[in-house]
Amino acid sequence: MTKALLMVPHFWDPVCVPLGVSSLKAWAELYGHTVDLFDFNTVASVFDAQRQYFEEGKRQFPEWNLWNIERNGTEMLAQDQMVYLFARHRNNYQELVAEVVNLSGLPLTDVLDRLNTERFDHIFAKLYSRVRKIVEILMTKSKPQVVGCSLYNSTWPATLFILRAIKEISPETRTVVGGPGPLMGITAVKTEVVDFVNANYFIDYFIIGEGEAAFTHLLDNPDLPYGIIVSKDLTSGDKPIKMAELPLPDYSGLSVDKYLQLSVASSRGCPFECSFCAETIFWDKFRPADSSLLTEQILTLKAKYGRDSFYLCDSLANPIITGLTAELSRLGESVRLDSYLRADNSCTSFRRTRKWREGGLIRARLGMESASQRLLDQMVKMTNVDQMAASLRSLSADIMTSTLWIVGYPSETDEEFDMTLKFIHENRNYIYQSDAWLFQYHPEGLAGSEQFQQKSKKKYRFSDELNQLFAVSPYQLEQGLSLGEKFDRLERFVRAMENSKIPNPYTMHEWHFASNRRETLPKGRKWASKNIASFNT
Incomplete structure (x- = not known):
């Protein structure tokens, strides 16, 4: 031992x-x-x-x-x-x-x-x-x-x-x-x-x-x-x-009361291969478990720790969210679920997403990335702009929608970036919060690393002294947007979110503002105050 x-x-x-x-x-x-x-x-x-x-x-x-x-x-x-x-x-x-x-x-x-x-x-x-x-x-x-x-x-x-x-x-x-x-x-x-x-x-x-x-x-x-x-x-x-061979996670020794949510997962890996993502490279094949196994884990952890809020650590919960929420509803269990979802056809049905909410889904984190169909196709997102908009409308009736966007994806034009800002503004009443991150490149490890290298040579971002100090060092692509252009777009994104009154909260004050924003949204697109307040505390 x-x-x-x-x-x-x-x-x-x-x-x-x-x-x-x-x-x-x-x-x-x-x-x-x-x-x-x-x-x-x-x-x-x-x-x-x-x-x-x-x-x-x-x-x-x-x-x-x-x-x-x-x-x-x-x-x-x-x-x-x-x-x-x-x-x-x-x-x-x-x-x-x-x-x-x-x-x-x-x-x-x-x-x-x-x-x-x-x-x-x-x-x-x-x-x-x-x-x-x-x-x-x-x-x-x-x-x-x-x-x-x-x-x-x-x-x-x-x-x-x-x-x-x-x-x-x-x-x-x-x-x-x-x-x-x-x-x-x-x-x-x-x-x-x-x-x-x-x-x-x-x-x-x-x-x-x-x-x-x-x-x-x-x-x-x-x-x-x-x-x-x-x-x-x-x-x-x-x-x-x-997945069925893995035991229930053991939190013993951790300060469970200091976390917002407990964590569980029904799968490892991802069934998709988005070009900017490393999930399919790191994990050894996509392995889902039956939703009944996840239900059992959630209820066991709920009883053990006296907590009912769970973060689903799956890359995407689309394969299991219908079965999981249906089973929790059938059992009459009250839980709150937070998960990443793909904005595809499965999210566009009001009837289906209402069932998800009834089964405990409180927040959907949607990696939308861009509103340019050309870029979505290059990213191998296997979705389209219409599905993205329909997903927001369907989910936001009962569920908090957190949207994530990529700024500075290789070959992104200024016009295409404007498409994203326009899409967000047009759908602002269906977005609970919006988050942007700058595209990060590595010559290995991303699903699309080879694709990126075919279009542009790589170079180190830092000087030789820093590269030696770090032992590993960030890369960037020689062609495409400069750092200044990327951050200019990032500034435009943040200002656009402010103009549309879409929050991206990182502090409790910002969370409070985001929660209160529901009062300004059209009827039928408000998030229940008790759900948001309890979810963020």
Whole structure:
């Protein structure tokens, strides 16, 4: 038996209980191991540093207020932390930070004239002092033989700091990382993973792919040589674990009361291959479970934790939402569900979406991306603008509709961007909130990576010094929109949402405004106040 400690580093929004580490804990303990869990994002003094950073950034760079920075600045925040942790004693530290925060490609002198790194450094110093103390307490309390961290774009520097601290405190403790990697697509290219591991001596293992088989293999073998573990190499006959074989996620050790929702999933992977997405690359085949299995999990977790609000972590819930909500209605169970849905024909029936609402669906997160049919076809969205509009009308009668849009997709024209803004304005009475993110490119790992490379060569975004510091580095396409043009469109998007009074809430004050907005919508398109108020608290 091996004792392990799995941690979710900052910053990862605590919307729902982290499903990955909870599932790994449940799986590993089936095989006789013991796993403790900890999430730094439920520690107020840690997570609040993200808010402080963006507020300070908006003071130094007012244009951040128009960049939807809480979504589009998370990778920048991670990169700034990387420079702070590993280069703050260099003579050109100020210039390196300026390069990172220069999102829109301004002349570097313009950024340096306004940049005050001391204010950011003060936030980071307090943050990492607190994190170090927590790590020391956890190590004393848990006494783990293996420590693992989730590795995402936004948790990248924290993961490195924590695992380096682990080795300083307890050199014999084995360390492991898993997840999509510090940059989108890194786990699709083994050479990048090798470079990353070699650059960070305190990482003993890097798991590529799904974690269950690889994590238990590591725990079962105390003398396992350090290196990269590819999950697919450990599954018998190249057959991934079936959803029905996975145990109920175990949240023990996590501060469940501090999350807005509990988390469950009925599938892994995605049946579609949208060009900008990494889901079909990361997960080993699309594997759905019967909706009855998900119903059973939801009711078990509801009874165990006394919570009735659930985030469905499926890539898309379309395949199971009808069966799930019908079963919950039949059983007379009162739950609240939040999920991603594809705006296709299944969402265009008022009768069907009303049944979804009766079965507990409160929010539908709709990845609409663009209102240009040409771009939708290039993205392989397999939907059309008319279906998108019909879906909004049908869903918004009873369900909160959150729409997501891509700004700066390769080959997007100004006219096509205007189509998106026009579509949103015309459908504003059917949209609860609207969120935009800048297209991110990686030469491997996206479903459309090869397609993008055929049309444009890639190049590194940063200087050689930063590339070496990061060990992995963001790319961008040589052709297409410049950074300045992308952020100009992002500003136009934010202003257009303000003019249409469509919120994109990130603070409780903004959530309150979004909830009150229902009073201004046409009759029949209002969201029940008790549902919204309870959903966001």
